[in-house]
Amino acid sequence: MIDLLVVGGGPAGLATAIHAALADLDVVVVEPRTGPIDKACGEGLMPGAVRALAGLDIAVTGALISGIRYLDHRHRAEAAFRRGHGLGVRRTTLHTALAERAAALGVPVIPAKVGTVRQDRHQVTAAGLTARYLAAADGLHSPLRRQLGLDRPDPRPARYGLRRHFAVEPWTDFVEVHWSGRSEAYVTPLGPRLVGVAVLTGERAAFEQHLAAFPALTARLPERAATAVRGAGPLRQPVASRVHGRVLLVGDAAGYIDALTGEGVSLALTGAAHLVRCVREDRPQAYERAWLRASRRHRLLTDGLVRVRARPALATRIVPAAARLPALFGAVVNGLA
Template sequence: METDEGMDSGDHRAQVIVVGAGPAGSAAALHLARAGVDVLLLEKGTFPRDKVCGDGLTPRGVQQLVRMGVDIDAPGWMRTKGMRCVCEGRQVHIDWPGSGSHPDFGLTRSRHDFDDILVRHAVAAGARLCLETKATGPLTDRAGRIVGVSTVVGAEKQPKNYHAPVVIAADGASARTALAMGLERDRSKPMATAARRYYRSEVRTSDPYLELWADLLCSRTGRDLPGYGWIFPLGDGRVNVGLGALPHRGRGAVDLRATMDQWLTRMPPHWELREENAVSPLRSAALPMGLNRRPQYRRGLLLVGDSGGMVSPWSGEGIAQAMEAGQIAAETVALALHRPVGAGREQALHQYVSEVNRRWGRYYRLGNTVADLVFARYGYRPLLSRRVMASPALVRTLARLLTDGTDAPSDDLVGAVVRSLVRMVPAPSRRARVMDARRR
């Protein structure tokens, strides 16, 4: 970490710097720019570019896109009605609940297009985008507070420093900026790995459901996969096929490639999910889950999306949470900047941690426990037993738990039961809050 108290020319300075232009960073930059804040968005790559992902969005994600002004009726977006869960020859269709302000449909779009669309919206809103600009570390003042970032720019790796009193880390699972500020990952929280590949499949590409398979076996151990497989339609002739898994409790990491090969042999031939129809390599990446990096605000630095470990431990969904956290961070920072530098502004910035924990704290705590006790041992099979699949109320409960719909107001009994269940989860203990306060 470099210390830096100086300031340089105007284009290197902003009110806020956002590191990383994935969904979290673009959302944060867009909402800040809309609030009239001068924001610099630094991205190490260029657009469009690929990102290893399942490309599936729940209604919660759709809500964020609408909020950002993205035209989801334009060509290229594929609407989904819900999920189809497959287990031991049984299937159940779970339509998106459409509760509260969430729409009743989901979407798919390849991240190649998706991230490009989002970053363009951020720029149109007024964010200043610097591509091929890789943040290499935080710049700090004598008190250890972040005051900017050092970067290397372009193929020549030209060093350049950028300055701002507030920095938002949206640099994904590597969490380089957070780590350099001493925000380590909590290793007790779940960390999954997922792999995906694109196939051409005319039969499956326009399926209105996201399909999840819960009865996959690990190739190495022959035991239940501590995760699930998916087939997500893209509507353009392709499907995104992948699987995600936690480390198998007591049996180590899962061989995703071999397990996927084994799974694909179970697919009906007319789905065309064969080697000759593959249109990409199989690629994998990590899924940091369950709010695994805390506190989410410290000494001028806010963590959003994967850099704060915000992937849902229930489902592996992370795009919606990344955009939502970007929005919360932007609103918090925009308000805080109206206060004079000092204790009042600091207190306002700390509100980000409270809001993240209000939205996801209890729900993720319950999810982390379920991931540890159930998913890491038996996968998703117990959730999709014959009994659960035969009960519409249990299936609706499951849908709400898996799709982060527990905070949406609803007037049905299932919604009330799920909300009460989550409210019963204890808030972070006094000890955890004291530890967070010490880390600030």
């Protein structure tokens, strides 16, 4: 019998499969789409994610990232990474590297859709396959999570992400976060002549309209973008539990607060490692506790920032406060890194 059936062949699913293969588990991935899958993403890997990928013997090419910089129309705060560096990596490049590593380990990827999941005390069945456990890595709006009744309502206003690329020489090796009254624009260096710009906002409008709120940033960008706009949202996805019998949620499917702190890939890689360890030990319930511990700092900080962002009188003080308290800003950045 298969030890672990992974539903979803994106970065979280492939990372889970790689961890499982390295742990000598029999693992199969089910993913209906072929080729690298692109989606709205800030495309910045924090140092923790770079180290996690290296631990899986995965090398990705990208632009070195030395730290994080916050800016508004008057203030600037920055913090350099103290341990290692981050990387600006196209999501398709990351996906390809993970897929190649999984293939090298002999992980089969079956092009199929998953309908109804059935499970009992000993096994779980989906897509015509039976396994001891199933990892749901099917994304932000996980159909499996919804099928299992694990979604929870969120009364707060929704937030959305939009991303596109510009063919321009990066002017810094920091990820820049530009703040306006109602949105943030993340600028990530990705290569010799490529930057990614992702806008996070609670308002629905065209990418160009959102970008106009950042005149200093707009002045650095060419008029024509290199890629089309990709969007995602609502971002916040409360989840009742990461474990439902023999089904375990990983990556964005495990719950999501916001992209504001840029930790999505790092959390997916960490969650994958904990999930496989709990499957190997045959202790699925331990995964919920492990995931909560591993994500606690990220969840507290991200939730706090999103709550402050929702209050205009406080949101305008975020960058000035970071500029006045550089040691605290540096501690926060490196705590997440």
